[in-house]
Amino acid sequence: MQRSRPAPPSLPSRPTRTDARRNYDSLVAAADELFGERGTDVPLDDVVRRAGLGSGTLYRHFSSRDALMAAVFWGRIEALCKEADRLLLADSPVEGIVTWLRSLIGLTMRRGLAAALAADNKDGGSELFRYCRQALDTAATPLLRRAKEDGAFHPDLEVSDLITFTHAIAVAAERAPDSEEHADRLLRMLLDGLRTRDKPTARL
């Protein structure tokens, strides 16, 4: 049950040499800051400049913008996957997965992460993002299965589709002033159905 999760295919590992590791960390820290301030499409040159390094150093450690993004976000994604494991022990299967979906939205909303992960669907997406998606899918699978076994979710629902919808919520709520509440409202509607339940009083 404690099987370790493998690292992404090409996630650059932290170097061992002291100066190299310091540079690596500076780059990740600078990128984290700038991604937050100005979005994940900030010029890499600015990341390099804030880290006080040469541009070649960035490419030594990160083969692409995606690799840098993965290094910045991977820690948080991993934490989210661990949370999924913990939530398997929740009293209510439904509460377990809903709590997790809220956490997912909390991570992806802002920062443009949701849009990046959602857009990654297309074949052109990078290997690293596909790996992030897959890690989230894998983590959520037992949560969803448990909820299905409880009869609480549509049997045809696939994890990847559930997460895709969740990304849509994050993207949509991102612009709203009360993004938290807006996201919650959308999540509730998504789970309960945009159509009202068939009640005796409603026709059809």
Added chain:
Amino acid sequence: MQRSRPAPPSLPSRPTRTDARRNYDSLVAAADELFGERGTDVPLDDVVRRAGLGSGTLYRHFSSRDALMAAVFWGRIEALCKEADRLLLADSPVEGIVTWLRSLIGLTMRRGLAAALAADNKDGGSELFRYCRQALDTAATPLLRRAKEDGAFHPDLEVSDLITFTHAIAVAAERAPDSEEHADRLLRMLLDGLRTRDKPTARL
């Protein structure tokens, strides 16, 4: 009831001079082809080259890539808006809007249009895309209102959210081999709820 829909704020109008109009049309045609073949992020230089023109001509007619995309897609979006008007006369309010949502997915799936419209949420989005979104919102509003009056949709549901979810479906189904069916399945689940209905047999 026949109120005319205003043109987008900066949608470039077709020039009157014969040679200019021919160039304009060549650019739109070339862009339409290349967007279909290689995605909407194809280099503008290639569009210019296929049209057999100078690069300055493109910028004379289209102030940005978005303006070009708008010119390419605006006709189809307008047609979709008109379809919404027609569907207001459908026998069943629910069928009316569901049919329209299917058409919307049909337009946005492939071509990366769904991703572009969805990503446009963020403030950085262009004025033209915001206009496209708004045109779709405006067209769908009476359809949704009618369905709500019929008691078929959640009263809290906003048009923009419904369309956002629909974009998510288009993005998600785009990669699937059987995209049409996949999209249909997701749409059905979205409307009916990802959670199963509360049945006497299911607990909670």
Added chain:
DNA sequence: ACCTGAACACCGTTCAAGT
């Protein structure tokens, strides 16, 4: 008025020289 294409700017990426 409109068109052309060379020139410019921006940014990602590489690589020779240096530590």
Added chain:
DNA sequence: ACCTGAACACCGTTCAAGT
């Protein structure tokens, strides 16, 4: 081993010269 920064490539955008 790793770092630097100049050099290169790509692509969007402008503009002087031409019709």
